[in-house]
Amino acid sequence: MVESRGADPSKVRGEADENAARERMRTLVADIRRYDELYHGAGAPEVSDSEYDDLVRELCDLEARFPQWVDRGSPTRRVGAPVHGGLAHLVPMLSLDSLTSNDEVRDFDERVRKGLDLPDGEIDYMLEPKYDGVSANLLYEGGRLVRGLTRGDGKTGEEITRNLLCVHGIQPELGGPGRLWPERIEVRGEVILSRSRFVELRAEREAADEVPFRNARNAVAGALKRNEPDGLEAFGMDFFFWGIGDLRGFESATTYGELCQWIADLGFTVSPQLTRARGGAAILDYHDDLERRRDELDYEMDGIVAKVDDLALQRRLGRTARAPRWACAHKFAPRRAWTKMLDITVGVGRTGALTPVAVLEPVELAGVTVQRATLHNFGWLEDRDVRVDDRVEIERAGDVIPEVVRVDVDARSAGSQPFQAPQACPRCGEPVHEEGAFLYCTNIDCEAQIRQRILHLGSRRALDIDRLGEKYVDQLLEAGLLKRVEDVFALPERREALLNLERWGEQSFNNLVAGIDRAKRPQLPRFLFALGIRHVGEQVSSDLADAFGSLDTLRAATLEQLLEVDGVGPKVAESVRDFFELPATAHFFEALDRAGVVVSALEKVEADDNAGGALPLAGRIFCFTGGLETLTRDQARERVEALGAATASGMSRRVTDVVAGTGAGAKLEKAAKLGLRVITEEELTQLIEAGGKAGGDAE
Numbered sequence: 133m134v135e136s137r138g139a140d141p142s143k144v145r146g147e148a149d150e151n152a153a154r155e156r157m158r159t160l161v162a163d164i165r166r167y168d169e170l171y172h173g174a175g176a177p178e179v180s181d182s183e184y185d186d187l188v189r190e191l192c193d194l195e196a197r198f199p200q201w202v203d204r205g206s207p208t209r210r211v212g213a214p215v216h217g218g219l220a221h222l223v224p225m226l227s228l229d230s231l232t233s234n235d236e237v238r239d240f241d242e243r244v245r246k247g248l249d250l251p252d253g254e255i256d257y258m259l260e261p262k263y264d265g266v267s268a269n270l271l272y273e274g275g276r277l278v279r280g281l282t283r284g285d286g287k288t289g290e291e292i293t294r295n296l297l298c299v300h301g302i303q304p305e306l307g308g309p310g311r312l313w314p315e316r317i318e319v320r321g322e323v324i325l326s327r328s329r330f331v332e333l334r335a336e337r338e339a340a341d342e343v344p345f346r347n348a349r350n351a352v353a354g355a356l357k358r359n360e361p362d363g364l365e366a367f368g369m370d371f372f373f374w375g376i377g378d379l380r381g382f383e384s385a386t387t388y389g390e391l392c393q394w395i396a397d398l399g400f401t402v403s404p405q406l407t408r409a410r411g412g413a414a415i416l417d418y419h420d421d422l423e424r425r426r427d428e429l430d431y432e433m434d435g436i437v438a439k440v441d442d443l444a445l446q447r448r449l450g451r452t453a454r455a456p457r458w459a460c461a462h463k464f465a466p467r468r469a470w471t472k473m474l475d476i477t478v479g480v481g482r483t484g485a486l487t488p489v490a491v492l493e494p495v496e497l498a499g500v501t502v503q504r505a506t507l508h509n510f511g512w513l514e515d516r517d518v519r520v521d522d523r524v525e526i527e528r529a530g531d532v533i534p535e536v537v538r539v540d541v542d543a544r545s546a547g548s549q550p551f552q553a554p555q556a557c558p559r560c561g562e563p564v565h566e567e568g569a570f571l572y573c574t575n576i577d578c579e580a581q582i583r584q585r586i587l588h589l590g591s592r593r594a595l596d597i598d599r600l601g602e603k604y605v606d607q608l609l610e611a612g613l614l615k616r617v618e619d620v621f622a623l624p625e626r627r628e629a630l631l632n633l634e635r636w637g638e639q640s641f642n643n644l645v646a647g648i649d650r651a652k653r654p655q656l657p658r659f660l661f662a663l664g665i666r667h668v669g670e671q672v673s674s675d676l677a678d679a680f681g682s683l684d685t686l687r688a689a690t691l692e693q694l695l696e697v698d699g700v701g702p703k704v705a706e707s708v709r710d711f712f713e714l715p716a717t718a719h720f721f722e723a724l725d726r727a728g729v730v731v732s733a734l735e736k737v738e739a740d741d742n743a744g745g746a747l748p749l750a751g752r753i754f755c756f757t758g759g760l761e762t763l764t765r766d767q768a769r770e771r772v773e774a775l776g777a778a779t780a781s782g783m784s785r786r787v788t789d790v791v792a793g794t795g796a797g798a799k800l801e802k803a804a805k806l807g808l809r810v811i812t813e814e815e816l817t818q819l820i821e822a823g824g825k826a827g828g829d830a831e
């Protein structure tokens with residue numbers, strides 16, 4: 133019935149055909165990006181973590197073999213989520229190569245030794261846990277915290293200084309004996325929530341009917357982005373040091389171990405599990421030991437990190453575009469347990485996707501009682517033939533909701549029958565539509581979809597409106613105060629009706645109104661994400677905002693224009709077009725206009741903010757098309773960004789400078805149509821060499 137989708141890693145294995153590789157790389161980039169979107173909250177995950185890791189690995193291999201076809205926006209190069217209006221890290225925040233097998237660790241050690249011309253030597257490594265939290269970059273100048281940023285896309289992060297000051301272990305001033313401070317230091321580490329504190333907060337949240345946390349990491353991410361950090365200390369977050377960025381005026385440490393000692397003297401928490409060990413085999417021993425003890429420690433780790441101890445050797449090894457060559461993460465195997473699947477229920481998501489969910493005989497997994505697990509989608513369910521009453525193995529990779537990874541077919545009873553996918557929506561009864569591995573309820577008025585869309589609109593990563601958790605939304609739907617998503621914006625006018633409801637008082641009503649007022653001035657990328665368009669998660673929202681700049685321009689975009697945006701394939705483009713063409717969407721926007729919702733167009737703020745207006749290319753936006761000869765696109769991008777410019781992946785009116793390399797095609801035609809200024813690679817090089825001061829003014 134449903135076709136099985138997903139990747140076939142054997143497609144180009146051993147194949148010298150460049151075209152096939154290029155095609156496969158395109159498919160992998162598109163698939164991985166979509167899975168990233170789903171993972172980050174745009175819907176139900178379609179693949180398991182290990183399938184996802186395999187795809188990333190396959191893409192990395194192909195990129196190493198065919199560097200000429202590497203996509204500039206490849207997920208292997210992207211360190212994190214893009215940030216709008218963010219501030220630049222003084223030194224980029226890198227990612228880590230993530231290894232899962234012992235052989236890969238041995239290869240890493242061999243690469244390090246070869247890279248240092250020590251093929252037979254033994255390297256001293258510092259070993260520490262890989263914390264499963266949210267990274268932060270703290271800039272201290274003259275001993276005072278001047279700003280704290282999220283990691284963002286690795287180059288720029290969001291400014292969250294006030295929130296970070298509520299984290300235990302982050303001080304406004306550096307401590308330390310003799311108060312000998314470096315002139316400037318970027319202290320980096322992970323903000324985490326201990327397991328015990330997470331369990332408490334989750335219970336509190338459940339009692340208050342707020343949207344449940346997916347895991348401790350998400351809880352921390354939400355807390356760090358709170359608009360109002362008052363009282364945030366009580367959340368109970370901790371900061372663990374794992375590295376430094378820029379450092380001026382005090383550079384006496386010669387090893388990572390010494391650096392950690394010094395950082396601890398300045399008042400930060402360094403891992404109590406930090407150990408120095410010699411040789412690649414010691415990395416494996418440390419990994420196995422910590423994995424055995426992982427439940428004894430009160431915080432989540434998803435593996436260990438090994439770092440070459442000697443800082444001079446680190447410098448010699450250098451880095452790739454996304455990760456240092458002197459460090460690696462060795463992941464732990466996910467936690468698993470066997471139990472019985474009592475039933476399969478079907479949920480309806482906000483895009484109408486029907487999702488099968490396993491109801492389990494309760495089982496303990498890493499200190500949490502698990503009663504439900506995701507079965508992804510009906511294609512997945514059919515491929516694996518998971519049946520009611522089966523003995524199943526479940527896996528929890530850090531999230532509260534685990535997934536079913538294996539079935540014990542031998543333990544199946546004789547009368548067992550395959551699960552029948554529904555022909556109709558279990559909530560509204562309308563027929564379902566099949567698309568790839570998914571079944572969809574296509575009834576735009578389906579109450580279950582509306583409920584989910586409202587929950588999504590109010591969720592933290594979307595418009596972040598308090599009091600729009602499940603219990604309250606259900607109550608408001610039942611009372612008829614919410615019938616459609618847009619009714620959210622009319623709630624401030626329903627004061628009397630709301631105050632008549634149970635659990636509503638002046639205070640909670642005022643909080644709701646304040647939340648809705650804030651939500652009436654959304655930034656374009658967040659707003660697009662909040663719309664809950666199928667296949668449009670945070671990344672695509674951000675790309676669309678970048679390319680079109682304003683909601684009106686995006687609404688008027690043709691399918692062809694949508695397809696010109698990097699990372700937008702036919703599926704996404706059609707979904708966006710369909711959404712904007714729906715009569716219900718027109719009503720939605722009319723209602724938002726009436727309520728005074730104003731979506732901020734994406735100004736050229738990123739460039740201006742980053743540069744404080746002082747850099748020569750501040751305010752200019754570069755877009756590259758075609759191949760460059762004297763430098764790679766990444767280098768070109770880095771150079772113009774260092775001079776204060778921003779870069780865009782798609783061609784739009786916002787672009788001020790188009791750099792046309794060899795073989796520039798459709799994008800260049802579009803640039804000509806838009807009347808944009810086009811420069812050659814030579815002109816770009818001159819501009820860079822002149823420190824951004826030559827080349828005229830594009831405005």
Ligand code: IVH
Nearest residue numbers: 226227228260261262263267322374437456
């Ligand atoms: S070192 C250049 N050490 O994992 C060094 N990172 O996958 C890069 N992380 O961005 C990071 N624990 O957010 C390092 N002990 C640890 C870590 C750690 C957690 C996170 C960090 C980093 C990500 C890389």
